Amino acid sequence: MQLDGVLFFPVTPFDAGGGLDEAVLAEHVRRGVAAGAGGVFVACGTGEFHALAPDEFERAVAVAARVTEGRAPVFAGTGGPLPTARRCAEAAHRAGADGLLLLPPYLVSGPPAGLVRYVAGVADATDLPVIAYQRNNAVFTPATAVEIAALPTVVGLKDGLGDIDLLHRIVLAVRERVEKPFQFFNGLPTAELTVPAYRGIGVDLYSSAVFCFAPEVSLGFYRAVHADDTALVRRYLTEFYRPLVELRDRVPGYAVSLVKAAVRATGLDVGGVRAPLVDPSPEHLAELELIVAAGRALALETAGGARESGVNGSSAGGASGAVGQPELAG
DSSP: OOOOSOEEOOOOOBOTTSSBOHHHHHHHHHHHHHHTOSEEEETSTTTTGGGOOHHHHHHHHHHHHHHHTTSSOEEEEEOSSHHHHHHHHHHHHHHTOSEEEEOOOSSOOOOHHHHHHHHHHHHTTOSSOEEEEEBTTBOOOHHHHHHHHTSTTEEEEEEOSOOHHHHHHHHHHHHHHOOSOOEEEEOSTTGGGGHHHHHTTTOOEEEESGGGTOHHHHHHHHHHHHTTOHHHHHHHIIIIIHHHHHHHTTSTTHHHHHHHHHHHHTTOOOOOOOTTSOOOOHHHHHHHHHHHHHHHHHHHHHHHHHHHHTOOTTTSSOOOOOTTSOOOOO
């Protein structure tokens, strides 16, 4: 399975009573797939995997799989303690997921060899393809990245660490020593801001939280990147993504709660975030509204040129990121 295009990480809607709202989640996923998502990553970081009960997790994955109907691959989050991660993997399989995004283990930091055992332990619980997520306490060396890439069902590595030097050495080592298709993608929060840097080491796939609430902005940026329109990429970064990141960095957890607030502003009542995250303050919501309006104005201004160029959001670039092939996060 080769991922391509803009990767969609839906939020998890909660109803007035605080429970999972399956109907709203279905509509959220439906809209994302209709907008041209290259993949749906449900109940992951943006989807508050950390805050979901086991039954809510399985129901959320089932909703995404049902609504997507095979039009895009559905990856489910998993992680935490190894037994929990294995149970989530099994639940995701039952619910119809096409693959797993394996988040870091809970709290503890282990040596690189222990991370390999952790990934192998989850991969052994299911036949689903697994993408490992490098961030926080899950940091691979080039050698251990080669070890997990060689596991039969491990198909990719999502980088949320941001250490370009380390990731470049990992990419080179895996491409040199692993013969099967294997993808890398940029999984930093608001990944678009670092897309130019990651593309410099041949990692073009990235995750897009912005796609949740402004797919026209996310796809406009994607088209500009794959058309090598440096001037337009710079405008997106300076007029929209940089202000969004600066707002995001003011409060821990805003990488999720700002996205959820922006989805609510589109008219889809996805509720607030669960503790320990907090919803944005009124002042920050007002700033968010101005930032999103600026992004949408830019996307509208440049949409005509994109149509004339014939570049579309779901297939621009066309490269896969597989070993031995040109690169196209996440």
